[in-house]
Amino acid sequence: MTRRAQRRLGVLLVLPVVALTVVFFLLPLANALVYSVVDFDGVSSNPPFVGLANFREMFADDEVWHALSNNAIWIVIGTVAPIAIGLLIALLLWGVERGSVLYRLCFFLPYVLPGIAIGIVWGWIYDPVQGLLNKTLAAVGLGSLARGWLGDPRWALYAVLVTAIWGATGFAVVIFISALRNVDVELVDASRIDGAAGPARLWYVILPQIMPVFLMVLTLTLVGGFSVFDIIFIMTGGGPADATNVIGTYSYTQAFQLSRIGYGTTLALLITVLSVPFAVALNRLQRKLSLQGTGA
Amino acid sequence: MATTTQALPVLPDLPPEPRGATVHRVSGRRRAGLALRHLLLIVMSVTTVIPVLLVVSTALKTDAEVKVDPFGLFTSFSMESIVRAWTEGQFSDYLLNSVLLAVPSTVLIIVVSTMAGYTFARLPFPGRTLLFYVVVLGLLVPFFTYMIPLYFQLRSMGLLDTLPGAVLVLTSTGTSFGTFFMRAFFSDLPEELEQAARIDGCSEWRIFTSVMLPLVSSGIGSLAVFTFISTWNNFLVPLLYLPGGGYRPLTTALYAFTGGRSIDIAPLAAGTLITILPIIVLFVVLQKQVTAGFISGAVKG
Numbered sequence: 001m002t003r004r005a006q007r008r009l010g011v012l013l014v015l016p017v018v019a020l021t022v023v024f025f026l027l028p029l030a031n032a033l034v035y036s037v038v039d040f041d042g043v044s045s046n047p048p049f050v051g052l053a054n055f056r057e058m059f060a061d062d063e064v065w066h067a068l069s070n071n072a073i074w075i076v077i078g079t080v081a082p083i084a085i086g087l088l089i090a091l092l093l094w095g096v097e098r099g100s101v102l103y104r105l106c107f108f109l110p111y112v113l114p115g116i117a118i119g120i121v122w123g124w125i126y127d128p129v130q131g132l133l134n135k136t137l138a139a140v141g142l143g144s145l146a147r148g149w150l151g152d153p154r155w156a157l158y159a160v161l162v163t164a165i166w167g168a169t170g171f172a173v174v175i176f177i178s179a180l181r182n183v184d185v186e187l188v189d190a191s192r193i194d195g196a197a198g199p200a201r202l203w204y205v206i207l208p209q210i211m212p213v214f215l216m217v218l219t220l221t222l223v224g225g226f227s228v229f230d231i232i233f234i235m236t237g238g239g240p241a242d243a244t245n246v247i248g249t250y251s252y253t254q255a256f257q258l259s260r261i262g263y264g265t266t267l268a269l270l271i272t273v274l275s276v277p278f279a280v281a282l283n284r285l286q287r288k289l290s291l292q293g294t295g296a
Numbered sequence: 297m298a299t300t301t302q303a304l305p306v307l308p309d310l311p312p313e314p315r316g317a318t319v320h321r322v323s324g325r326r327r328a329g330l331a332l333r334h335l336l337l338i339v340m341s342v343t344t345v346i347p348v349l350l351v352v353s354t355a356l357k358t359d360a361e362v363k364v365d366p367f368g369l370f371t372s373f374s375m376e377s378i379v380r381a382w383t384e385g386q387f388s389d390y391l392l393n394s395v396l397l398a399v400p401s402t403v404l405i406i407v408v409s410t411m412a413g414y415t416f417a418r419l420p421f422p423g424r425t426l427l428f429y430v431v432v433l434g435l436l437v438p439f440f441t442y443m444i445p446l447y448f449q450l451r452s453m454g455l456l457d458t459l460p461g462a463v464l465v466l467t468s469t470g471t472s473f474g475t476f477f478m479r480a481f482f483s484d485l486p487e488e489l490e491q492a493a494r495i496d497g498c499s500e501w502r503i504f505t506s507v508m509l510p511l512v513s514s515g516i517g518s519l520a521v522f523t524f525i526s527t528w529n530n531f532l533v534p535l536l537y538l539p540g541g542g543y544r545p546l547t548t549a550l551y552a553f554t555g556g557r558s559i560d561i562a563p564l565a566a567g568t569l570i571t572i573l574p575i576i577v578l579f580v581v582l583q584k585q586v587t588a589g590f591i592s593g594a595v596k597g
Binding site: 024025027034106112121124170252265279 | 341468
């Protein structure tokens with residue numbers, strides 16, 4: 001009786017999410033697979049089937065490899081930096097009572113701002129003539145380093161990356177603060193009495209205790225790194241001269257600017273295929289560790 | 297809840313105390329360490345906030361001041377740019393459009409995710425686990441993978457460039473996380489409550505609405521704030537699926553402003569301020585809820 005009533009209510013309650021998922025996620029995702037084997041220009045109602053031509057083109061396309069290497073740079077630096085800086089800030093904040101709310105507000109603020117606003121203001125900071133960065137460099141006598149950061153192909157990707165790191169670090173700070181609150185302080189004190197230096201204490205005593213949370217932040221940041229699109233699209237659009245192209249922006253250009261929907265979609269599928277195994281593996285590891293921690 | 301109540305933990309960057317250090321020296325050392333920590337934190341938090349201050353400062357400049365020095369600090373206080381952006385720049389319309397997108401999406405995401413989260417946590421039926429994974433797959437697949445087919449799909453459904461279309465897409469992109477989040481909250485509730493209510497003759501529906509739902513209100517609150525922020529900030533959905541410009545929200549309105557070679561900084565700064573101000577106010581007022589939501593959503597699942 002109860003079971004049947006539960007099942008009936010369950011099906012009813014889950015219906016909206018299933019409908020939304022099917023119509024606005026699974027269906028377009030399935031269509032993405034279809035688009036990848038046709039030559040669709042967005043207009044013709046019956047695009048010709050081209051088999052694996054889009055995939056063949058993709059593997060032969062030099063810009064794909066360039067974009068992928070930009071993705072790789074982005075994933076590595078864009079994951080390591082927010083986590084490292086976030087952990088450092090969280091450790092500094094650990095046990096600080098006075099002003100801790102204000103500090104946290106400051107550090108977390110960038111995370112709640114819209115990407116477009118972040119892109120605009122960092123565009124001003126990087127402005128070649130009147131930007132804050134070049135002005136500051138000039139003021140401290142490093143004027144020779146000044147340049148048009150977003151217009152210089154060698155620097156543009158890193159300039160956008162710094163902006164992204166600025167926006168993402170707050171998340172790591174907040175999560176690490178909460179994780180540190182559960183760290184056994186007596187254990188840390190004991191290790192200090194035993195003569196463990198700062199880095200050793202961090203590595204052997206603190207990090208193992210926050211490992212599940214650490215892996216969780218790692219997973220989320222990594223997944224975000226694979227799917228980077230907005231901030232690059234907003235700040236440079238993939239330029240100058242494709243210097244900041246990642247698979248996301250390259251796919252967008254192909255699909256919407258060159259009307260090569262089929263090829264653009266194939267490119268977008270590539271990054272998904274690459275990212276999912278990482279996310280699944282990290283999630284498994286995290287789950288295993290967090291279960292160990294709770295003794296379950 | 298958000299303030300640390302623990303005793304001062306060890307400073308990670310301090311060397312170990314030498315043997316036989318007196319109590320006085322230890323506390324002096326600690327005080328110096330704490331001061332150093334505050335110094336570092338102040339420098340880092342000021343650096344973090346500078347870009348935000350830059351927006352405020354530029355928005356409050358007079359037009360003439362912007363022409364001379366667009367990105368420096370304001371020297372006189374003027375609402376000129378803000379008033380102009382609001383009236384001539386149509387930012388009042390864009391603000392309304394943002395509200396019309398973010399509020400219905402948030403409400404829908406909350407309702408749909410709460411219902412689904414409850415089911416996935418507590419109502420067994422065949423295929424439940426598989427279905428849950430399919431819903432959560434939405435968290436892993438980057439939006440740009442299916443945004444192009446979705447464009448053509450919405451067009452053929454007659455939903456392209458309509459508010460309901462954009463709201464439905466925003467809702468569906470938000471429910472993956474919402475369901476994941478609410479399921480964690482419902483999973484934590486004790487089974488005894490449910491059984492007691494059942495013995496008292498509660499229907500399954502009553503158990504959900506009158507017994508379980510009130511117990512996760514803090515989770516719903518966190519999800520609401522988080523969802524509102526992310527739908528308010530959403531850029532791609534209105535950019536792609538509201539191409540006509542008639543329902544343009546603040547985010548894509550700002551983007552439209554940045555196009556072209558001669559960018560008018562003053563209204564852009566004012567528009568940026570109008571866009572981020574509601575979010576900043578919401579965030580400052582509800583910061584505990586926001587951060588607690590992030591933590592529980594992230595740590596629980």
